[in-house]
Amino acid sequence: MTAPLLAVDGVVAGYRPDLPIIHGISLTVAPEEMVTIIGPNGAGKSTLIKAVAGILPISRGTVRLAGKEITNLPTHRMASVSMAYVPQVANVFTTLTINENLKVGATALSKEDAARRIERGYEAFPDLKKFRHKKAGVLSGGQRQMLAVARALLTEPRLLMLDEPSAGLSPLMVSDVFQRLKALVDTGVAILMVEQNAKAALAISHRTYVFAEGRNRIDGPSQEMASNEEVTSIYLGAGGRKR
Amino acid sequence: MLQAIADGILSGSIIALGAIGLTLTMGILRFANFAHAELVTWGAYMALGVLALTGAFMGPLEPFSFGVPLIMATLVAMVLTAALALAIDWLVYRPLRGRANHLTLVFGSFGVSLLVRMIILLIFGGGAQYYSNTLQIAIPVAPGLRILPDQVFTLGLTAVIVVALHLFLQKTRLGLAMRALAENPELARVNGIDTKVVVRWTWIIGASLAAISGVLYGLTVQLRPEIGFHLLLPLFAAAILGGVGNVFGAVIGGLIVGLAESLSVLVIPAGYKLAVPFMILLLVLYIRPTGIFAGTVGGAK
Numbered sequence: 239m240t241a242p243l244l245a246v247d248g249v250v251a252g253y254r255p256d257l258p259i260i261h262g263i264s265l266t267v268a269p270e271e272m273v274t275i276i277g278p279n280g281a282g283k284s285t286l287i288k289a290v291a292g293i294l295p296i297s298r299g300t301v302r303l304a305g306k307e308i309t310n311l312p313t314h315r316m317a318s319v320s321m322a323y324v325p326q327v328a329n330v331f332t333t334l335t336i337n338e339n340l341k342v343g344a345t346a347l348s349k350e351d352a353a354r355r356i357e358r359g360y361e362a363f364p365d366l367k368k369f370r371h372k373k374a375g376v377l378s379g380g381q382r383q384m385l386a387v388a389r390a391l392l393t394e395p396r397l398l399m400l401d402e403p404s405a406g407l408s409p410l411m412v413s414d415v416f417q418r419l420k421a422l423v424d425t426g427v428a429i430l431m432v433e434q435n436a437k438a439a440l441a442i443s444h445r446t447y448v449f450a451e452g453r454n455r456i457d458g459p460s461q462e463m464a465s466n467e468e469v470t471s472i473y474l475g476a477g478g479r480k481r
Numbered sequence: 482m483l484q485a486i487a488d489g490i491l492s493g494s495i496i497a498l499g500a501i502g503l504t505l506t507m508g509i510l511r512f513a514n515f516a517h518a519e520l521v522t523w524g525a526y527m528a529l530g531v532l533a534l535t536g537a538f539m540g541p542l543e544p545f546s547f548g549v550p551l552i553m554a555t556l557v558a559m560v561l562t563a564a565l566a567l568a569i570d571w572l573v574y575r576p577l578r579g580r581a582n583h584l585t586l587v588f589g590s591f592g593v594s595l596l597v598r599m600i601i602l603l604i605f606g607g608g609a610q611y612y613s614n615t616l617q618i619a620i621p622v623a624p625g626l627r628i629l630p631d632q633v634f635t636l637g638l639t640a641v642i643v644v645a646l647h648l649f650l651q652k653t654r655l656g657l658a659m660r661a662l663a664e665n666p667e668l669a670r671v672n673g674i675d676t677k678v679v680v681r682w683t684w685i686i687g688a689s690l691a692a693i694s695g696v697l698y699g700l701t702v703q704l705r706p707e708i709g710f711h712l713l714l715p716l717f718a719a720a721i722l723g724g725v726g727n728v729f730g731a732v733i734g735g736l737i738v739g740l741a742e743s744l745s746v747l748v749i750p751a752g753y754k755l756a757v758p759f760m761i762l763l764l765v766l767y768i769r770p771t772g773i774f775a776g777t778v779g780g781a782k
């Protein structure tokens with residue numbers, strides 16, 4: 239097995255130090271691997287991602303990226319360790335234009351790099367270019383998701399973390415978003431994503447972790463998980479549960 | 482009538498400068514900083530102090546009542562006011578931030594404002610003071626309308642500052658970061674913005690504008706330790722009227738409050754003038770609590 243890109247080991251974290259939400263979660267993501275986290279509502283999936291991103295304090299355990307410890311990294315320094323995160327809700331600035339959203343996303347870059355990579359982002363997402371001077375608040379859910387992903391890619395991260403990228407999208411948009419994520423992995427980006435849309439996620443990801451009540455429950459290659467009786471009976475139900 | 486309008490626009494532009502700083506800090510730091518009005522007083526008196534120390538080493542720049550010394554003193558006052566704001570943030574607000582109750586900060590700012598006023602009273606005394614004793618001759622602009630050169634200067638400076646600040650918020654990286662932070666602090670950090678640095682700059686800019694506002698008040702009215710106390714309601718009325726976080730809105734709000742105050746004297750006894758901003762505030766909160774313009778930093782073009 240190759241050395242993991244991301245290694246989360248026994249992480250305890252929550253919104254308040256005295257009230258942990260996740261109780262010692264461990265997982266790994268290999269370079270260029272796509273890993274999904276599924277589990278019932280309130281299992282602590284978002285909490286784990288936010289803890290890795292340095293948004294929520296980690297009281298025990300470690301997070302390593304490419305062997306370097308980054309436990310409790312200040313959130314604004316994510317780009318410096320080649321990591322990016324797309325939150326589930328409120329993931330674009332609705333009062334800023336599309337172009338301004340991308341400029342903010344390029345904060346960690348020099349002005350020249352920023353301009354060049356924003357241009358490249360527009361090439362990858364032509365829809366965004368069309369609306370570049372419109373406020374992001376007017377975008378549809380799918381377009382917002384595209385903007386949020388385009389923003390996260392500006393810093394050319396090796397690890398992209400996404401929290402429910404398909405939430406609230408039409409089935410057509412869901413498959414579009416997933417196709418793009420798959421294409422990203424082919425270009426060498428590793429992805430760790432939380433998904434409620436478990437069937438679609440299992441179909442495209444390499445490995446899947448199932449969380450329940452703030453702990454690891456089951457994990458393994460996604461194909462095996464799709465046929466795992468425990469997983470299907472508890473978590474997949476009728477096409478995955480929605481919020 | 483014409484004179485009342487001119488006076489209203491003048492005091493409105495001074496209110497506007499103070500309200501810009503207030504609306505920025507309210508939008509970005511997310512609490513009603515009652516001490517902001519005292520920064521205006523502090524700025525006015527710091528300029529007076531510097532002026533007293535350096536002496537009038539040059540004559541006034543005709544036709545204005547002031548010269549290079551007051552301009553230099555204002556620059557020093559801006560630095561000293563920014564320093565006070567940063568010190569207050571570090572000593573008082575920082576330990577309170579992140580606590581469960583948001584009102585704690587508001588009450589903290591109340592305490593700070595009393596303290597600042599008392600310090601000014603102790604150092605400078607309670608009497609009215611002036612930057613200069615030069616008598617200015619009002620220029621008759623139209624029948625029944627006379628304006629002092631200093632007042633023209635005040636209007637011009639306010640206009641320049643508003644345009645400069647607008648360009649700053651629209652065109653620079655720091656301005657963009659401030660607008661991003663005002664909308665969503667967590668997302669701003671996720672985007673790579675070091676929010677502590679941006680908050681520091683917000684204090685510096687807001688306090689510097691407060692200092693300028695104070696000097697202009699001292700220049701066109703007089704210096705008294707109660708400047709901040711009297712400006713408190715007008716500043717909040719202007720900021721809330723314009724939509725919290727909205728620079729352009731704060732300017733319009735300031736002008737409306739200034740005009741309403743000065744025109745009110747035509748219909749109600751002058752003694753009730755101070756209640757006008759309060760009435761405006763009540764009216765806005767009742768009819769349209771978000772202000773006339775949507776409240777986003779730099780918004781409404």
Ligand SMILES: Nc1ncnc2c1ncn2[C@@H]1O[C@H](COP(=O)(O)OP(=O)(O)O)[C@@H](O)[C@H]1O
Nearest residue numbers: 253259277278279280281282283284285286432
């Ligand atoms: N902002 C918050 N403050 C306090 N507790 C929260 C907050 N958000 C979520 N929680 C709690 O954390 C637990 C796990 O939530 P989360 O990680 O969001 O679950 P999910 O697996 O659905 O993403 C839930 O029980 C929820 O009550």
Ligand SMILES: [Mg+2]
Nearest residue numbers: 283284285326
């Ligand atoms: Mg979640």
